[in-house]
Amino acid sequence: MKEAFRQSMAWLHTWAGLIFGWLLFAIFLTGSLSYFRMEITQWMQPEARLEVVDAGTAIGLAQRYLEQQAPKAESWFITLPDARQPAIGIMWVNHDGFVLKRLDPRNGAELPVRDSRGGDFLYRFHFELQMPYPWGRWLASGAAMLMFVALISGIITHKKIFKDFFTFRPRKGQRSWLDGHNAVGVLVLPFHLMITYSSLVIFMSMVMPAGILAGYGDRPQGFFNEVLPVSDAPEAAGQPGTLAPFGPMLEQARQAWNGAEVGQVEVYHPGDRNASVSLLRRSSDGVIYDPGTGLLLQGSSGQVLSATTLGSWPMRIAGGFYGLHMGHFATPILRWLYFFCGLAGTAMIGSGLVIWLGKRQLKHAGTAVLPFELRLVEVLNIAGMAGLVVAVGGFFWANRLLPVALAGRAGWEVNAFFIAWALMLVHAVWRRGRRAWVEQLGLAALLFAGLPLLDALTTDGNPWRYLLRGDWLMLGFDLAFVGCAGLFAWAAWKVRRAGLPKDSTIARRERVRPARTGALEAEMN
Amino acid sequence: MLLALLLCYAGWAGLCLSMDRHFLHVSGRPASARHRLGLRLGGWLLLGASLWAALPGHALGVGLVQWSALLMFSALAWVLLLPYRPRLAVWVAGLGLLASPAVAMVSL
Numbered sequence: 001m002k003e004a005f006r007q008s009m010a011w012l013h014t015w016a017g018l019i020f021g022w023l024l025f026a027i028f029l030t031g032s033l034s035y036f037r038m039e040i041t042q043w044m045q046p047e048a049r050l051e052v053v054d055a056g057t058a059i060g061l062a063q064r065y066l067e068q069q070a071p072k073a074e075s076w077f078i079t080l081p082d083a084r085q086p087a088i089g090i091m092w093v094n095h096d097g098f099v100l101k102r103l104d105p106r107n108g109a110e111l112p113v114r115d116s117r118g119g120d121f122l123y124r125f126h127f128e129l130q131m132p133y134p135w136g137r138w139l140a141s142g143a144a145m146l147m148f149v150a151l152i153s154g155i156i157t158h159k160k161i162f163k164d165f166f167t168f169r170p171r172k173g174q175r176s177w178l179d180g181h182n183a184v185g186v187l188v189l190p191f192h193l194m195i196t197y198s199s200l201v202i203f204m205s206m207v208m209p210a211g212i213l214a215g216y217g218d219r220p221q222g223f224f225n226e227v228l229p230v231s232d233a234p235e236a237a238g239q240p241g242t243l244a245p246f247g248p249m250l251e252q253a254r255q256a257w258n259g260a261e262v263g264q265v266e267v268y269h270p271g272d273r274n275a276s277v278s279l280l281r282r283s284s285d286g287v288i289y290d291p292g293t294g295l296l297l298q299g300s301s302g303q304v305l306s307a308t309t310l311g312s313w314p315m316r317i318a319g320g321f322y323g324l325h326m327g328h329f330a331t332p333i334l335r336w337l338y339f340f341c342g343l344a345g346t347a348m349i350g351s352g353l354v355i356w357l358g359k360r361q362l363k364h365a366g367t368a369v370l371p372f373e374l375r376l377v378e379v380l381n382i383a384g385m386a387g388l389v390v391a392v393g394g395f396f397w398a399n400r401l402l403p404v405a406l407a408g409r410a411g412w413e414v415n416a417f418f419i420a421w422a423l424m425l426v427h428a429v430w431r432r433g434r435r436a437w438v439e440q441l442g443l444a445a446l447l448f449a450g451l452p453l454l455d456a457l458t459t460d461g462n463p464w465r466y467l468l469r470g471d472w473l474m475l476g477f478d479l480a481f482v483g484c485a486g487l488f489a490w491a492a493w494k495v496r497r498a499g500l501p502k503d504s505t506i507a508r509r510e511r512v513r514p515a516r517t518g519a520l521e522a523e524m525n
Numbered sequence: 526m527l528l529a530l531l532l533c534y535a536g537w538a539g540l541c542l543s544m545d546r547h548f549l550h551v552s553g554r555p556a557s558a559r560h561r562l563g564l565r566l567g568g569w570l571l572l573g574a575s576l577w578a579a580l581p582g583h584a585l586g587v588g589l590v591q592w593s594a595l596l597m598f599s600a601l602a603w604v605l606l607l608p609y610r611p612r613l614a615v616w617v618a619g620l621g622l623l624a625s626p627a628v629a630m631v632s633l
Binding site (some may be wrong): 053167287330340 | 526537539541544547584586587590591593594595597598600601603604605607608609
């Protein structure tokens with residue numbers, strides 16, 4: 001009975017993992033990169049290497065700019081700068097649309113940066129998959145659900161979680177892949193469970209709307225109005241008015257919130273006598289993501305109109321999952337740990353896909369041609385993993401190579417990502433399995449190794465200057481690119497070597513460490 | 526954070542080496558029952574101490590998240606290093622433990 005249950009779970013794990021594996025690999029890889037979303041955006045707009053200024057200075061500059069440029073707008077939105085996003089973000093809404101700008105925190109002028117979506121593209125892709133709303137979100141949520149199924153069935157399938165807790169036996173073919181899959185799965189399991197479950201919590205009103213529909217019928221908006229504090233901003237009076245300076249208002253909010261900082265400022269009917277200013281708390285100062293704490297002030301006087309706080313415990317719990325997933329609160333070291341955990345998840349998914357194919361390939365080891373379904377999985381494995389890495393590299397290259405004046409430039413960067421990916425798919429179909437792996441990994445290594453060089457050639461910076469300037473972000477990117485290139489080159493070399501005739505590799509290994517391998521073999525089997 | 530990392534890593538090392546086959550792999554001889562018990566107890570104590578080292582200086586939530594991240598990272602580091610460089614893996618744990626009082630002095 002117990003064994004039958006385990007077997008059925010193994011079946012579920014195998015197939016749930018396979019069907020959504022490639023999609024999940026892409027979601028996990030781009031999601032991991034999204035932990036450096038703002039940093040990637042900074043790298044992709046190298047014209048603006050900025051120092052952070054304090055919120056009071058920034059808000060003054062933003063107010064001056066908006067009063068001059070958009071006095072008649074319906075509303076203004078100001079994102080205050082912080083260390084990860086040193087430019088001042090502003091947006092204003094007119095009756096016919098919105099305008100987005102980024103301001104230089106030194107002088108309040110518009111920043112002359114290249115048109116690029118930067119890290120936002122990778123971030124958006126990881127849950128919208130470049131599909132129209134809401135289909136991408138549905139597909140990503142479906143994948144997350146299957147990921148959750150695969151995780152739980154995987155735990156049940158794993159016979160010796162504790163006995164094999166620390167076990168990793170390299171250089172043993174399929175055995176090593178399974179060990180590796182289990183190691184990254186089990187050791188980083190808390191992260192995998194958290195990230196998968198929280199992704200479902202983030203989209204819970206979309207994937208599990210039954211409760212809302214039961215209570216609010218055909219007016220689900222009523223639920224959100226009750227749960228999230230709505231800004232009851234006063235209507236426009238139709239008479240002109242002047243705004244008080246925003247700087248002191250920030251101070252007022254800081255005092256009301258025991259020193260917590262303002263992250264976003266929203267101004268409604270800015271040129272009107274009834275203008276109001278809404279201050280929202282910065283989301284990075286605690287684990288619990290808090291969209292609720294805000295202060296609504298009268299624009300002309302700064303007098304408090306209403307104050308809202310994060311409400312009920314269920315909201316806090318949901319905010320906790322949201323915050324844990326996004327990691328806004330993470331300091332640089334923790335951000336890196338988040339990133340590595342994400343990569344561990346990516347590696348778990350990738351190794352699972354490799355194992356699926358490897359097991360079935362063994363049966364066809366003697367034959368020259370794989371059956372169609374195995375060849376299909378092989379092609380998707382290559383294009384879905386190595387190809388995706390090349391596509392990310394292509395995205396970074398496009399950012400430096402596309403002319404700044406090109407119309408629709410940001411869109412072309414994204415196109416470069418997908419064109420590179422599609423080319424890798426064609427390449428994987430065209431070339432034989434192992435050769436395709438080696439070539440694509442090799443290409444990825446070349447692309448990433450070339451990025452620091454490309455950056456030095458196309459911008460006024462280079463690693464040496466970054467070091468002298470103390471620009472750790474740009475220097476960090478150069479080092480990370482070289483590290484990635486090394487990793488991909490190593491992977492390409494490993495795949496290539498594993499494909500050489502067995503005798504030669506075994507003979508070489510025996511020469512290098514005859515005694516230890518023998519002892520290990522005896523002990524481990 | 527460094528202190529918590531060192532303690533986590535050494536804790537995992539202790540727990541791992543309290544298992545027969547890993548002890549044999551590293552030292553080439555089987556562990557005595559007393560060795561196993563000591564390593565196991567030490568491992569758990571060090572993991573417990575790492576929590577104590579990870580919490581101060583942060584909000585409780587942030588501290589707990591950092592501790593979990595360090596636990597996962599150090600376990601992964603140990604497991605990936607062990608088969609390739611078993612002696613180095615143990616040396617790192619030992620040196621980390623030796624250095625931890627100094628690190629504690631600096632960070633407290």
